Amino acid sequence: MDKRISPLSRIFLIIMFALLYLPIFYLIFYSFNSGGNMYDFENFTFDWYKELFQDTRLLIIVLNTIVIALLSALISTIIGVLGAIMIYKIRSSRTKYTLLSLNNILIVSPDVIIGASFLILFTIAGIQLGFYSVLLSHIAFSIPIVVLMVLPKLSEMSPSLLDAARDLGASRWEVITKVVIPYITPGIFAGFFMALTYSLDDFAVTFFVTGNGFTTLSVEIYSLARQGISLSINALSAIIFLVTMLIVVIYYFITRRGKRSPDLEVLK
């Protein structure tokens, strides 16, 4: 593998990774600074981490963010997968493309507009802003992403696979649960994780729909800007980064183990 990468592209790769990771490490480095700012490293300290864990309000906000991300990703994945299968099944190419374009419009429309629209919708409908308004809007903007992640997998699937299943006497339900879903599982995972990250870091939409004591991390950090952001936010970022790293590593090993298992090889 190594031999195929030319030195030039290797240098490019290194620079790209440095560009992506240096700011994060810079941030983490200063989370251990006793000086209280981001340019003058004084002494090594764990004070910011201590402060972080004593700040119950911030912890509640972090947990809110995680719950919203998990639930909205799960629900939008379920709806998105069903939607993708529907679109895939539509025969008329005109309807299909119309639906797909409508789906894409939701992805490219600016977050601010989506957020403002949700705010207007919720106030007209009389829904109190808070947990449910945030959850609903996150589900809504994640669904188009899931659809887009799952559809390519569906169109990759050979139609003869479905015919074969039916010939062997599979019912419609069995075709979906035993053939289609296992085949598109990688797409489902991709959609789920995309939805998860979108929900975790979305600011623009969330800003409009938070309220009544419910807020998420992105909104909270943004509103700290006027007074300067405390280094305990650096500490928090460091922890979140480590946890994400850990999850990615675990995921990597799980998928590697999965690839070696013989039955999946057969399926491929």
Place this chain on the structure above:
Amino acid sequence: MKQLIRLAVVIVAVSAILLVTISRLNASQGYSGGNTLTVYNWGDYIDPEVIDDFEKETGITVVYETFDSNEAMMTKIQQGGTSYDVAVPSEYTIEKMKEEDLLLPIDHSKIPNLKNIDPRFMDLTFDPGNEYSVPYFWGTVGIVYNTKQIEGIDFNSWEDLWDPALKNKIVLIDGAREIMGMGLNSLHYSLNDTDPEHLQEAYDKLVSLKPNVRALLGDENKLLMASGEVSIGITWSGDASEIMAENEDLDYVVPEEGSNLWFDNMVIPKTAKNIDAAHEFINFMLDPKIAAQNTEYVSYSTPNKEALQYMPEEMVNDERFYPPTELTDRLEVYENLGKENLAKYNELFLKFKME
């Protein structure tokens, strides 16, 4: 398929556990009680201990939410859907909110501590008689400069900024009113001047400053100034005191021609549900000891005269942040210029930025 279902169940279970944890944490903070007060304030603009004290003393639980700009806050309140009991907008936003009928009048009989506020900060043009607002913090717009890097200039006048020696050294705040105001002030005009000729003059004057201007920035200039990267900045006194605490070489000056006097004020929005608690909270914040404690934490200037005696002397005697009456008399509060004039300000400012 089974694997996917198993995963979904795990996610639901984890979420359920987290939700229970959140409600436990909320309960431990007392957020779930019936008698709650929702405060909508700038991020990190109150001492958390003050909130704790208020909760302990009154039994009212405080839900504290934050915003980052007047405009964002106003949109939220305008749209409804939330029930903020106390909000803290700046003066020009209060005028707008009054026009849009978003505020409830304040019952002065419920706020005996109002007497602690320095009379010069009461009854101002944006809210005559303080019918809707109570001062929270105040400050000025001025020049922060690095005494080590800039020698021989003391910036007593806006004019000093035009010194050719300062080429590419100044960072301005990205605000139309602030920068146009600086241009007008340097010509000895009022900050609220709407005469098109005067505005044009101010614009021309600003354009001639361009060689000295390095950038127009928002909150980033605080970091750049504190780290010594930039030697001169035009900014609000609140920001200035904050970065001066971090970098001893910095000094702050309000030029003698005059400048802007700004206020952040507590108001009760129309959406308020717990109006009694809102009054109680405002009164509590005006208590001299509480105001002193809060001021030490936030480090902006307090309008509370009685609080000064509870604060460290070096803070109160700092004329840069508690300027004498002679200076504050020369300062002006932004008036609502109306849509058309504001558009003129914005247009000229945009042209200046593009120059």
